Amino acid sequence: MCELLAMSANVPTDICFSFAGLMQRGGNTGPHKDGWGVTFYEGKGCRTFKDPQPSYDSEIARLVTNYPIKSEAVVCHIRQANAGPVCLENTHPFTRELWGRNFTYAHNGQLANFKELLTTESLSAIGSTDSEQAFCWILEKLRLEFGNERPSNDLLFPFIASLAEQINKLGVFNLILSDGDFIFAYCSNNLHWITRRAPFGPAKLIDADVAIDFKKETTDKDIVTVIATQPLTLNEKWQKMQAGDWHVFIHGEKLI
Amino acid sequence: MCELLAMSANVPTDICFSFAGLMQRGGNTGPHKDGWGVTFYEGKGCRTFKDPQPSYDSEIARLVTNYPIKSEAVVCHIRQANAGPVCLENTHPFTRELWGRNFTYAHNGQLANFKELLTTESLSAIGSTDSEQAFCWILEKLRLEFGNERPSNDLLFPFIASLAEQINKLGVFNLILSDGDFIFAYCSNNLHWITRRAPFGPAKLIDADVAIDFKKETTDKDIVTVIATQPLTLNEKWQKMQAGDWHVFIHGEKLI
Numbered sequence: 001m002c003e004l005l006a007m008s009a010n011v012p013t014d015i016c017f018s019f020a021g022l023m024q025r026g027g028n029t030g031p032h033k034d035g036w037g038v039t040f041y042e043g044k045g046c047r048t049f050k051d052p053q054p055s056y057d058s059e060i061a062r063l064v065t066n067y068p069i070k071s072e073a074v075v076c077h078i079r080q081a082n083a084g085p086v087c088l089e090n091t092h093p094f095t096r097e098l099w100g101r102n103f104t105y106a107h108n109g110q111l112a113n114f115k116e117l118l119t120t121e122s123l124s125a126i127g128s129t130d131s132e133q134a135f136c137w138i139l140e141k142l143r144l145e146f147g148n149e150r151p152s153n154d155l156l157f158p159f160i161a162s163l164a165e166q167i168n169k170l171g172v173f174n175l176i177l178s179d180g181d182f183i184f185a186y187c188s189n190n191l192h193w194i195t196r197r198a199p200f201g202p203a204k205l206i207d208a209d210v211a212i213d214f215k216k217e218t219t220d221k222d223i224v225t226v227i228a229t230q231p232l233t234l235n236e237k238w239q240k241m242q243a244g245d246w247h248v249f250i251h252g253e254k255l256i
Numbered sequence: 257m258c259e260l261l262a263m264s265a266n267v268p269t270d271i272c273f274s275f276a277g278l279m280q281r282g283g284n285t286g287p288h289k290d291g292w293g294v295t296f297y298e299g300k301g302c303r304t305f306k307d308p309q310p311s312y313d314s315e316i317a318r319l320v321t322n323y324p325i326k327s328e329a330v331v332c333h334i335r336q337a338n339a340g341p342v343c344l345e346n347t348h349p350f351t352r353e354l355w356g357r358n359f360t361y362a363h364n365g366q367l368a369n370f371k372e373l374l375t376t377e378s379l380s381a382i383g384s385t386d387s388e389q390a391f392c393w394i395l396e397k398l399r400l401e402f403g404n405e406r407p408s409n410d411l412l413f414p415f416i417a418s419l420a421e422q423i424n425k426l427g428v429f430n431l432i433l434s435d436g437d438f439i440f441a442y443c444s445n446n447l448h449w450i451t452r453r454a455p456f457g458p459a460k461l462i463d464a465d466v467a468i469d470f471k472k473e474t475t476d477k478d479i480v481t482v483i484a485t486q487p488l489t490l491n492e493k494w495q496k497m498q499a500g501d502w503h504v505f506i507h508g509e510k511l512i
Contacts, residue, residue: 042308044382045344050303063319088301089358096353100380102345122404124356126300148378 002092002108003032004191005076005232006176008183008249009224012042012070017205017212019076020065021232024207026055026078034081035091038064039104040071041180046102050091072251073180077106082130083114089127093176094135096123098142099150101179105138107131108229109172109188117167134167138177153182153248157256160184161246168244174229183249185227187241193227194238195254203233223252258348258364259288260447261332261488262432264439264505265480268298268326273461273468275332276321277488280463282311282334290337291347294320295360296327297436302358306347328507329436333362338386339370345383349432350391352379354398355406357435361394363387364485365428365444373423390423394433409438409504413512416440417502424500430485439505441483443497449483450494451510459489479508 005022007015019038027033036058037050055061055078077092084090093106107130111117114130117137125132141163142156150156160177164186167173175186185191198221200214218224227249231238241247248256261278263271275294283289292314293306311317311334333348340346349362363386367373370386373393381388397419398412406412416433420442423429431442441447454477456470474480483505487494497503504512 042344045308045347047304047306047344049305052298052301059323060319063316067315088298088303091301097380097382100382102382122399124353124404126353126356126358143378148380 002077002079003030003229004106004108004174004176004227006178006183006185006227007071007074007224008252009072009222010251010253011222012072013222013224014068014070015074015076016065016068017210018226018228018232020210021205021207022076022078022228023055023061023065028056029207032078032080034079034086036061036078037091037093038074038076039093039095040069041073041178042071044101044180046095046104046180048093048095050088052086052088052091073178073183075104075106075176075178082110084127084129087127090129092131094132096135096139098139099148103139104178105135106176107134108174108190111167111170111173113170116170134173137167138163153255157184157248161186164246165244176227181250182255183227184246185241185249186246187243189243190229191227191241192229192231192238193225193241193247194236195223195225195252197223203236206232206234225249225252225254258333258335259286259485260362260364260430260432260483262434262439262441262483263327263330263480264508265328265478266507266509267478268328269478269480270324270326271330271332272321272324273466274482274484274488276466277461277463278332278334278484279311279317279321284312285463288334288336290335290342292317292334293347293349294330294332295349295351296325297329297434298327300357300436302351302360302436304349304351306344308342308344308347329434329439331360331362331432331434338366340383340385343383346385348387350388352391352395354395355404359395360434361391362432363390364430364446367423367427367429369426372426390429393423394419409511413440413504417442420502421500432483437506438511439483440502441497441505442502443499445499446485447483447497448485448487448494449481449497449503450492451479451481451508453479459492462488462490481505481508481510
């Protein structure tokens with residue numbers, strides 16, 4: 001299994017605090033030592049830092065922890081390999097272009113018979129994971145359903161959810177999908193979220209001896225949602241998603 | 257205009273020395289202050305570090321300079337913007353999937369009327385540069401010509417060269433293209449290369465007070481080719497490519 005982390009914010013916000021906690025689960029407080037990656041959006045553009053090395057001991061993870069990259073949408077993953085060996089092409093998140101946007105995807109869980117998720121068009125997985133195959137399948141289904149133009153949110157998100165439900169029948173499929181504007185989260189069995197807004201308070205990580213006072217780091221207008229497989233902080237109330245639940249977050253707020 | 261740098265090697269090799277020189281041209285010894293990026297391959301996988309900030313003063317560029325990431329194929333670019341504003345989605349290199357591989361592309365030069373490079377299929381540029389539009393056009397032409405299977409080298413490389421020639425008619429088009437296995441280089445007006453092999457000697461950067469003795473860093477079997485818009489070292493003999501020349505490098509050696 002793996003762990004997921006995502007952020008949606010209404011102002012460019014760094015994810016250093018949450019990232020510092022999650023990274024410890026990559027071989028230190030957790031067993032997810034088979035690589036990690038994080039994608040930061042800036043508008044339509046994005047950049048991904050990834051490493052097939054354990055995150056808790058990664059030079060690149062240290063840079064990401066200490067160097068505040070401000071973003072309105074972030075997708076992060078640490079891996080405990082099941083399908084596919086430990087290597088760079090099997091390291092999440094995966095990003096592909098659709099409708100002139102970067103779509104970024106990360107998956108927690110595992111899928112049996114994932115070769116059933118055939119792609120018939122000109123879209124191939126590069127690595128050998130169940131996860132990337134499912135991502136390619138989603139992209140192809142989106143293109144077949146809606147053609148070359150992005151549909152409205154009313155059509156798009158329920159359709160993505162229906163695809164996630166189909167994939168979920170093959171095993172465990174906790175999903176984060178983003179185009180830099182929205183964060184879509186589908187819960188198979190394990191996903192939590194929290195929205196932070198004024199009045200902000202203090203928070204303390206579960207996985208590292210690090211505390212923060214969000215009051216000092218934010219303005220009263222900031223709204224930031226964090227989504228994670230497991231809560232990252234001790235003293236805050238996280239919302240637990242139920243099996244089959246899905247939500248969409250935009251600019252820090254839950255849209256659906 | 258911009259600067260290009262690429263490396264092909266027969267053993268995983270870091271590019272710290274060459275990168276240290278190039279990065280100085282990003283706002284210090286050169287005017288290319290509008291962002292930079294570098295893609296490192298490990299087999300079929302790749303990872304890209306990029307920043308819309310000037311490279312000579314980038315925290316991420318410092319990491320890449322000091323942290324030796326070993327790779328057999330590297331594509332690097334520093335940008336001086338002409339078409340398209342300075343932002344992450346306009347920052348090279350660009351990577352897209354084709355035939356189950358990551359294709360990575362960087363361009364030096366500028367193209368007039370680049371909207372002529374229409375893509376009619378399901379492939380859109382994300383940013384607003386002439387460069388990315390030309391990349392999408394190349395990928396579409398490759399797919400239309402060869403379908404969903406990669407052709408042999410004998411068919412592939414002359415066809416890529418013919419596409420580069422067509423694009424070059426719109427302006428200046430120095431090109432680096434890689435799938436992690438090959439590095440393809442097309443010279444519009446400005447491209448140099450050097451192959452280093454035993455017996456190795458010392459080298460000194462033009463842009464920074466840094467010298468290296470490759471003898472201490474290599475084994476006798478290592479073969480490494482570096483391609484750059486302008487030579488990066490003082491005391492080595494670089495090959496100058498002529499307008500219209502193209503070469504393909506694989507595992508450090510010139511194939512064509």
